[in-house]
Amino acid sequence: MSQLYTLNVDCSAVAPFVAKVERLLESVREVFGEGASVEIGFDAKITDREGELVVEPLCTGLEVTR
Amino acid sequence: MSLSGNIASLTQYAADLRRLPTVAAQRIATEAAVDLTTRLKATFAAGTDAYGGAWTPGADGKRVTLRKSGGLADGLFFVAIGTRIRMRLGVPWAKYQIGRRPVAPKQGAALPTDWVLSLKRIAVEVCKAELGR
Numbered sequence: 001m002s003q004l005y006t007l008n009v010d011c012s013a014v015a016p017f018v019a020k021v022e023r024l025l026e027s028v029r030e031v032f033g034e035g036a037s038v039e040i041g042f043d044a045k046i047t048d049r050e051g052e053l054v055v056e057p058l059c060t061g062l063e064v065t066r
Numbered sequence: 067m068s069l070s071g072n073i074a075s076l077t078q079y080a081a082d083l084r085r086l087p088t089v090a091a092q093r094i095a096t097e098a099a100v101d102l103t104t105r106l107k108a109t110f111a112a113g114t115d116a117y118g119g120a121w122t123p124g125a126d127g128k129r130v131t132l133r134k135s136g137g138l139a140d141g142l143f144f145v146a147i148g149t150r151i152r153m154r155l156g157v158p159w160a161k162y163q164i165g166r167r168p169v170a171p172k173q174g175a176a177l178p179t180d181w182v183l184s185l186k187r188i189a190v191e192v193c194k195a196e197l198g199r
Contacts, residue, residue: 004161005153005170009098011091014193018086044189046182050174055094055189 006051013056020059032064039063086196088149093192094185095146101184102144102151109169110139116178121167132163142169 021040028038041061047054105116113121113129124130132138141156142164153170155161164170171177177185 004155004164005173007151009091009095009149009151011087011094014087014090042193044186044193046186046189048177048182053185057193
């Protein structure tokens with residue numbers, strides 16, 4: 001069985017996003033304490049580069065409720 | 067899209083987030099393969115390339131359907147292998163026919179707008195599902 005087209009999904013940009021979320025959660029915990037609830041808004045940016053589909057999540061907002 | 071939860075549990079789950087890049091890429095590839103297969107079939111049925119351009123007509127000038135036995139249409143699909151999405155051609159003559167009348171973008175060419183929108187939707191849904199565990 002032959003093939004003609006290949007697309008690789010590259011989520012390496014997710015790691016910096018995760019690190020940001022971790023730091024964000026840590027900061028929120030320090031400021032608001034363990035009882036706080038958070039809502040994080042996010043979106044994703046897709047870039048295609050010569051057979052690579054680069055997925056980059058983006059934070060779009062943060063809401064903290066005590 | 068958003069995630070929400072108690073800060074204590076979110077701090078706990080933050081440790082699991084480091085596995086996200088690989089897991090998310092594999093899930094996106096798996097779900098995208100299904101979605102892109104549907105698009106591939108629709109493109110083939112319409113007799114166009116992935117950007118909506120009509121296939122080259124036959125020698126008689128008439129529209130070509132590439133549906134003699136049905137094997138060509140039935141055998142076209144995308145499959146996810148790890149983080150890669152590959153288009154498979156089910157019959158030996160597909161490479162020649164699809165080479166002349168393409169249904170997918172050229173390797174390395176810009177993706178069609180509807181593909182990008184669909185892949186973005188899938189990426190956001192997968193990230194949300196994985197982050198929201």
